[in-house]
Amino acid sequence: MSHPFRRLSSRRPFLFIALLSLLMTVAGLGGLTYDLAAAPSADAATTVTRASIVSIAQGEVGNSEANGRCAKYGPCTTTPWCAMFVEWVWDAANVSKVPSTWVGRGVGQWGQDNGLWKARPSGSRGNPLPGDLVVYGSPDYVTGGHVGLVASVNSDGTITTIDGNWGDSVVKRTINPLTATGGASGLPISGYVEPANVADATPRPPAPVNRVGASAIEFNKLFYAFSRGVSNELRMNYFVPGTGWEKNHNVEGSVTTQPVAVEHLDSMWVTTRGADGTVQYRILTDSGWDPWRTIPGAVVGAPAMVEMNGTLYIYARLADGTMHYRYHTSAGWNADGTWKTLGGSVASDPTVTVFNGAMYVFARGTNGHDTFRYWTSANGWSAWIDLAGTAAGRPAVAVAGKTLHVLTRDNTNQIRRHSLTVGAAAWQTNIAMGGPTTADPSAVAAGSQLHVFVEAPDETVKYLYLDGSTWSDWRDLDGHTSTTLFTGLRGGNRFVFTNTADNQLELRYWAPDNGGDTSSSPAGWNAWTPLVTNVHP
Numbered sequence: 174m175s176h177p178f179r180r181l182s183s184r185r186p187f188l189f190i191a192l193l194s195l196l197m198t199v200a201g202l203g204g205l206t207y208d209l210a211a212a213p214s215a216d217a218a219t220t221v222t223r224a225s226i227v228s229i230a231q232g233e234v235g236n237s238e239a240n241g242r243c244a245k246y247g248p249c250t251t252t253p254w255c256a257m258f259v260e261w262v263w264d265a266a267n268v269s270k271v272p273s274t275w276v277g278r279g280v281g282q283w284g285q286d287n288g289l290w291k292a293r294p295s296g297s298r299g300n301p302l303p304g305d306l307v308v309y310g311s312p313d314y315v316t317g318g319h320v321g322l323v324a325s326v327n328s329d330g331t332i333t334t335i336d337g338n339w340g341d342s343v344v345k346r347t348i349n350p351l352t353a354t355g356g357a358s359g360l361p362i363s364g365y366v367e368p369a370n371v372a373d374a375t376p377r378p379p380a381p382v383n384r385v386g387a388s389a390i391e392f393n394k395l396f397y398a399f400s401r402g403v404s405n406e407l408r409m410n411y412f413v414p415g416t417g418w419e420k421n422h423n424v425e426g427s428v429t430t431q432p433v434a435v436e437h438l439d440s441m442w443v444t445t446r447g448a449d450g451t452v453q454y455r456i457l458t459d460s461g462w463d464p465w466r467t468i469p470g471a472v473v474g475a476p477a478m479v480e481m482n483g484t485l486y487i488y489a490r491l492a493d494g495t496m497h498y499r500y501h502t503s504a505g506w507n508a509d510g511t512w513k514t515l516g517g518s519v520a521s522d523p524t525v526t527v528f529n530g531a532m533y534v535f536a537r538g539t540n541g542h543d544t545f546r547y548w549t550s551a552n553g554w555s556a557w558i559d560l561a562g563t564a565a566g567r568p569a570v571a572v573a574g575k576t577l578h579v580l581t582r583d584n585t586n587q588i589r590r591h592s593l594t595v596g597a598a599a600w601q602t603n604i605a606m607g608g609p610t611t612a613d614p615s616a617v618a619a620g621s622q623l624h625v626f627v628e629a630p631d632e633t634v635k636y637l638y639l640d641g642s643t644w645s646d647w648r649d650l651d652g653h654t655s656t657t658l659f660t661g662l663r664g665g666n667r668f669v670f671t672n673t674a675d676n677q678l679e680l681r682y683w684a685p686d687n688g689g690d691t692s693s694s695p696a697g698w699n700a701w702t703p704l705v706t707n708v709h710p
Contacts, residue, residue, distance in 0.1 A: 220372050221266055221267050221268055221269075221368065221370055221371050221372060222304075222371055222372050222373050223302060223303040223304035223368070223371050223373055224303065224304075224373075225266050226262060226263065226266045226268070226303070226304035226322070226368060226371070227303050227304055227322070227323075227324050227325075227335075229262050229265050229266050230259075230262045230322050230324065230335040230343075231324065231335065231345070233258070233262070233335070233337075233343045234335060234343050234344065234345050235342065235343060236342065236343045237341055237342035237343065238250050238341040238342070239341065239342075243258070243337070243338075243342075243343070245261065246258045246260075246261045246337065247261075247275070249337075249338070252275060253275070253277075253316075253338055253357075254275070254337055254338045255277050255319050255320050255321065255336060255337045255338040255339070256272070256274060256275050256276060256277050256279065256280050256320050257275055257337065257338075258322075258336075258337025258338065258343060259280070259306050259320055259321065259322050259337065260272055260273070260280075262322060263306075263368060266304075266368075268368045268369060268370060268371075269369045269370040270287060270289070270368075270369040270370075271394065272284075272366075272664065273391070273394075273414070273663055273664030274314065274664035274665040274666075274685075275664075275684075276314055276315065276316055276318075276665055276685050277308065277309060277310065277316075277318040277319045277320035277355075277356060278308065278309075278310040278311065278312060278313050278314070278315055278316070278317065278318035278320075278356075278360075278620075279312075279313070279314040279315075279619075279620070279664065279665040279685070280306055280308055280320045280366055281308035281310070281311070281312030281313075281318075281320075281363060281364060281366060282312040282313055282314055282619070282620045282665070283366070283664070283665075284306070284308070284312065284364075284365075284366030284367075285312050286382075287369070287382060288381065288382040289366050289367050289368075289369060290312065290364055290365075290366060291305070291364050291365045291366070291367060292363065292364040293350065293362055293363060293364045293365070296351065297351070298330060298332070298350045298351065299350065299362075299364060299365060300365070301323045301326055301332050301350065301365045302323065302326065302365075302367065303323055303324060303325055303326065304322070304323065304367075304368050304371060305322070305323040305365040305366060305367050305368070306320055306321070306322055306323070306365060306366040307320065307321050307322070307323055307332070307334055307350070307362055307365055308320050308362065308363055308364055308365065308366065309353075309354065309355035309356050309360045309361065309362055309363070310356055310358065310360035310361075310363060311360075311363045312363065312364075312620065313574075313620035313621050313622075314619040314620040314622060314665030314685050315620060315621070315622070315640075315685060316357065316685060317356050317357050317358035317360060318355065318356040318358065318360050319336070319338075319355030319356035319360070321334040321335060321336035321337075321339075321346075321355070322334060322335045322336070323365065324345065327347070330349065330351075331347050331348060331349055331350075332347070332348060332350055333345065333346065333347045333348075334346055334347075334348060336355075350362050381481075381482045382480075382482075382483075383479070383480065383481050383482070383527035384435050384436055384437075384479065384480040385435070385478075385479050385525065385526050385527065386433035386434060386435040386444070386477060386478030386479060386525070387433060387434065387435075387659070387660070387661055387662075388400070388431055388432060388433055388434065388659040388661065388670070389434075389659065389660070389661025389662075389668055389670060390434050390435065390436065390441070390661060391662075391663045391664075392434075392436050392441040392457070393441075394414065395411045395412060395413055395414075396411060396412040396661070396663045397409060397410070397411045397434060397441070398410045398411070398661060398668075398670055398678070398680070398704065399424075399432040399433075399434055399443060400431070400432070400657075400670075400672070400678050400705060400708045400709070401428050401429075401430070401431055401432065401445070401708065401709040402423070402705075402707060402708060402709060403676060403707040403708060403709050404707075405426075405427050405428055405429060405448065405709065406423055406424070406425055406426060406427070406428065407423070407424040407425065407426045407428050407432055407443065407445065407455070408421060408422065408423060408424070408678075408705050408708060409422040409423075409424050410422070410678070410704045410705060418702075418704060420704050420705060421704070421705045421706070424443075424455065424462065425465070426445070426447070426453065426455070426465050427447055427448040428445040428446070428447065428448075428453070429445070429446050429447065429448055430445050430446045430474065430475035430476070430522075431445070431475055431657065431659065432444065432445040433445070433475070433476070433477065433478055434478075435478045435479070435480055435485065436480065437480050437485040437501070438483075438485075438503060439458075440456050440457060440458045441456070441457040442454055442455075442456050442478070442485065443455050443456075443457070444476055444478055444487060445475070445476070446472060446474065446475060446476060446489075447465075447467065449467075449471075450471035450472065450473075451467045451468060451469060451470060451471060451472065452467070452468040452470075452472055452476050452487060452489055452499075453465055453466065453467050453468070454466055454468070454487075468487070468499055468506075470491075470497075470511075470512050471491070471492070472489035472490065472491060472497075473489070473490050473491060473492050473522075474489070474490060474521070474522035475522045476488060476489040476522075476523075477489075477522065477523045477524055477525045477534070478525070479525040479526065479527060479532060481527050481532050483502065483503070484500050484501065484502050485500060485501040485502075486498050486499070486500045486525070486532065487499050487500075487501075488523040488525055488534050489512075489522075489523065490519050490521075490522065490523060490536065491512075494517070494518045494519055494520065494539055495514055495515070495516055495517055495518070495519070496514070496515040496516070496517045496519055496523060496534065496536065496546075497512035497513060497514050497515065498512065498513050498515065498534075499512055499513065500513075515534065515546055515554065515557075516557070517536070517538070517544065517546070517557050518538060518539045518540070519536035519537065519538055519539065519544065520536070520537050520538065520539045521536045521537035521564075521566060521567040521568075522536065522567050523535065523536050524536070524567060524568050524569065524570045525570070526570045526571070526572060526577070527572075528572050528577040528593070529575075529577075529595050530549060530550075531547045531548060531549045532547060532548045532549075533545055533546070533547045533570070533577070534546055534547075535568045535570055535579060536567070536568070537564040537565070537566060537567060537568065537581070538557075538559060538564075540559070541563050541564060541565075541584070542559040542560060542561070542562070542563070542564060543559070543560040543562075543564045543568050543579060543581050543591065544557050544558065544559045544560070545557070545558055545560070545579075546558070560579065560591045560600065560602050560603070561591075561602040561603040562581075562583060562589050562591075562602060562603030563583045563584045564581045564582070564583060564584075564589075565581075565582050565583055565584045565586070566581070566582045566612070566613040567613045568580060568581040568613075569581070569613065569614045569615055569616040569625070570616070571616040571617060571618040571623055572618055573618040573619075573620070573621055573622060573623040573639060574620065574621035574641070575594055575595040575596075576592050576593065576594045576595075577592065577593045577594075578590060578591070578592050578616065578618075578623060578639075579591040579592070580606070580614045580616050580625050581613075581614070582608075582610055582612070582613055582614060582627075585609070586608055586609040586610055586611060586630075587605065587606070587607060587608040587609055587610075588605075588606040588607060588608050588610060588614055588625070588627060588637075589603055589604060589605060589606060590604040590606050591603065591604070592604070606625070606637060606644075607637075607647055608627065608629075608647075609629065609630055610627035610628060610629060610630075610635075611628055611629070611630050612627065612628040612658065614626060614627045615627075615658045615659055615660045615669070616660065617660035617661065617662050617667045617668070617669075618662075619662055619665045619666075619667060619685075620665070621640070621641050622638070622639060622640055622641075622667075622685075623638070623639040624636055624637070624638055624639075624660070624667045624669075624683065625637045625638075625639075626658055626660060626669050627658075628658055632674070633649055633650070634649075634650040634658065634669065634671055635647050635648060635649055635650070636648055636650065636669070650669070650681060650698065650701075651701070657671065657672040657708075657709075658670070658671050665684070665685050666682050666683065666684045666685075667682065667683045668680055668681070668682045669681050669682075670704075672708050672709075676706065676707055676708050676709070677703055677704075677705065677706050677707075677708065678703075678704045678705040678708045679701045679702060679703050679704060680701070680702050680704060681698055681699060681700070681701050681702070682698070682699055683697045683698050683699075684697060684699075685697075
């Protein structure tokens with residue numbers, strides 16, 4: 174089975190991590206206090222040009238499965254490796270953001286998610302540039318496509334590309350982008366992904382990037398998972414490509430809710446509710462962790478975070494059942510220094526997302542219905558809108574393809590779904606998804622695919638799976654016990670984290686190139702992996 178993190182080798186030294194591991198070994202430390210230490214990061218900023226990217230790719234032409242020289246990109250003899258190759262090239266060239274998926278079409282999805290995507294219009298070559306990645310097949314975390322690297326753009330309308338895993342080798346080809354096809358499904362070119370920090374890039378307005386807060390996120394090429402420790406401290410685990418998991422770091426604090434994290438202003442923000450009832454947060458920058466900070470004002474339950482077009486929003490409910498928010502930009506927190514009210518009458522913690530250009534905040538209303546408001550830049554905030562059916566907990570929200578899904582536990586402990594698709598006239602509401610469950614669901618989407626996880630009455634983790642428009646039946650993840658459930662996404666891989674009955678945080682992941690999810694459970698899943706002991710039940 175392939176590795177959970179798609180880019181296995183990194184040419185960038187993580188000196189901090191090596192020293193950290195050595196110190197822990199010498200001192201015999203189990204749970205390290207990670208307070209204001211240097212953050213794990215890549216090399217200092219390096220000037221990257223399109224020519225340097227192409228030069229590195231050119232030097233790899235001729236490497237193949239037969240001569241074994243493709244092995245440095247990843248397990249090229251057992252797994253399709255076109256994406257491994259282009260990601261290795263970008264990483265070797267010190268491009269600041271690099272995909273971490275082994276799925277060619279997933280590179281396009283990553284480009285969309287990070288504001289680096291350039292679609293190829295029908296009947297046109299589009300706007301490829303040397304150093305761009307050329308994607309065959311529409312962006313999505315599904316197999317069947319291909320990805321290469323643009324070496325030159327030619328005056329006759331063709332482009333020259335350097336492709337890994339083309340005939341099991343790295344080859345240089347000249348193609349017509351209007352007619353070229355690639356991948357197992359013979360798909361046409363859908364567009365290009367441009368490198369983020371090239372010195373000779375054509376200036377253009379930055380594309381909007383939206384990020385939803387989660388307990389497990391990718392940041393600065395590492396994958397982080399946060400949890401609440403048994404003594405109410407913040408616990409952190411992170412995965413380093415080519416090295417493995419760094420486990421059980423104590424980031425201190427006094428937290429009372431499951432933490433959530435999001436990238437904002439090139440830093441990682443982690444927020445929770447503190448022991449004094451206020452929202453508290455810490456920021457991880459290239460220099461390390463900033464001290465804990467407080468947003469004044471008592472709140473109830475766990476806050477939620479989302480970044481939309483460069484602005485960070487934190488939502489929380491107050492004791493009177495009203496929903497409030499604060500927002501932060503490069504200029505600082507909202508100038509009036511107060512929580513902004515959305516009113517309402519809610520009985521659960523909020524869940525937030527961005528969908529089709531609008532920001533949504535959901536909760537369970539005191540009337541027993543899922544309820545929401547949404548905001549657009551053109552029209553501001555809507556009124557509160559109720560969704561049909563009963564709700565008994567905090568809804569889970571995920572966007573799969575062009576559809577927003579809201580998953581909720583009803584008063585009979587069954588899962589219900591509400592869905593809104595771009596272009597549809599109305600919501601589909603109160604769709605029975607089965608169960609039963611004893612806790613609120615958790616959901617994670619990648620492209621057009623969606624996984625929904627629940628804790629069953631027998632304390633096993635079960636899940637449903639959506640592939641485009643087809644739902645699976647409920648499936649069991651090997652009967653693993655659970656008390657807390659959260660999810661994460663990296664490189665198209667879906668992760669589920671659970672606190673076990675003995676207060677240990679464990680994870681499983683599913684990868685689109687691990688055999689899919691079309692046969693009996695647990696196809697595509699790895700085994701449970703322990704991360705942390707002494708997490709809060």
